[in-house]
Amino acid sequence: MRRATIRTLSFILRFSALGLALAFLVSLLAPSIVERLRGERASIAVQSSPRVSTPSSHSEGPVSYADAVSRAAPAVVSIYANKMTTVRQYRIIPDPVTRRLFGAIAAGPAYRKQEHSLGSGVVFSADGYVLTNNHVISGADDIQILLSDGRVSQARVIGADADTDLAVLKIDASDLPTIAVADRGDVNVGDVVLAIGNPFGVGKTVTMGIVSATGRQLRLSAYEDFIQTDAAINFGNSGGALVNALGELVGINTAVYRNAGSDPRNGGLQKNNAEGIGFAIPVSTAKAVLDQIISHGMVIRGWFGIEYADMSAISAATPSTTPLQRGVIVTEVLPGGPGDSVGLRRGDILLKLDGEDIIDQPDLRSHEAALAPGSVAKLDGLRNGVPFSVELTLMQRPQNAVTRT
Structure with a gap:
């Protein structure tokens, strides 16, 4: 009986020692096991959740160009030019042989007709110097300028330069909002630009695009270095502002290219009505012409x-x-x-x-x-x-x- 009791006590002591050893070992390993489980759980969570990319600071751009427009638009004006022309009515002679000999013949007395030209302009000085395209005001007898505040002012031509298709007008006014000119005037392909003007006479309008090319030669005038843009330019935009994303002037909108399908009579370069591809005179050229005309009344070359x-x-x-x-x-x-x-x-x-x-x-x-x-x-x-x-x-x-x- 006594021997049995001793064996039982010995077994219990050995079991207890083994349990204490196991408990001690578990206590050592438990933290690493917990951390491991946490890591596996976090990895599973990352794999199951969508990834969100944060754009880098250099790729972020303005979500609105309202500040640029508010800076530039007040200096862009609408120009209405009128001139009287003499119109003669002719009658086409039906017989082709006679028509080749005599052409058309007058079918009635000549009469006077008033023609209207629509365009835009940019105010360069607070005392009223306005730059626009020469083809907007060429031959005009009467030029009216609609300012951004609603006032209408009579304008006179200070000088024009057909070689660059630019003209300088003057109105009697003071404290006018003026355009901010880009420091260097440099533009790069891909730059965001805004075209501001009065297309079709609907009122001041802003369109957006990018610089598509620079240094374009269109053979429209003697001195050309056009900025090409896909910002919409239409009839009435001529002479208006092309500005960068900061609202600084980089060009004067001048010409457009119209793709009118297969009929060549309706396509080609136009100075009054088109869509899709537009051209602007660089501000460096425009400013040089403006300064010379103000100083000399003409451009000296x-x-x-x-x-x-x-x-x-x-x-x-x-x-x-x-x-x-x-x-x-x-x-x-x-x-x-x-x-x-x-x-x-x-x-x-x-x-x-x-x-x-x-x-x-x-x-x-x-x-x-x-x-x-x-x-x-x-x-x-x-x-x-x-x-x-x-x-x-x-x-x-x-x-x-x-x-x-």
Whole structure:
């Protein structure tokens, strides 16, 4: 009996010791097991929940351009130009042979008719200088400007420049809201831009797009460096503002391109009515023209007295042994002009101006215009494959000079 009791006590003691050891081991391992379970649970939660991406600060943009519009729109005005024209009525002669000989014949007395032109403008000074397109006010007898506060003011033409299709108007007013001009005027493809004007006379309207291209040459005028945009520009927007996302002026809306299907008579470049692709004069050009017209009543430009074209346009005239990628070819020498006085000839290839490479026709045209009348310029080129160099004294470009672009 006593031996049985001792064996029982011994078993109990061994079991108790084993239990204490197990308890001690569990107490050591428990925290790591708990943390592990928590980690697995968190991993499951992350896998089962959707991921939310936060945009980086450089990709964030304004959700509204109201501030830009409120800054720029008060300086954009509507322009209504009127002119009287003489209209004659003609009758078409039915017989084709007679029609070829005599054309149409007058069918009644001539009468006077008033034509209306609609456009926009930008206020550059608080005392009333307004910049717009020349084609908006060309030939107008009466020009009225509707200001942003509802006032209507009579405007007079200070000067116009057909070579850039710009004109400066003046109204008698003070303390007018003026446009903020972009410091450098630089624009990049992809920049957000807003077109502000009075399309179709419906009232001041803002459209948004991006800069689609820069440096466009459309052959509409002598000096071109257009900004292309997909911001909607229509009849009445001409002369209005193209501003950046800060409301700063980067261009003057000028021309549009209309795709009118397969009928070529309805398509092409227009200066009054289109949609889809628009063009604006860079603010650097617009500001330079404005300053010169205010100072001199006209734009003063240097002039070589010659006409020239890109090499690519006159490839047939280039000797096959001289494959030139840059430069221009002289297409006309005006009698009595600077080029004529130094012996420049039609067909001469001009490669350098004052030691700098001539890239193309627009490049030379802009550098020529920037030179002061009376200054001396050196032209290097080729004549029948033989190098030559001349120095000529520039004249002032005539106002009625016709550039064949």
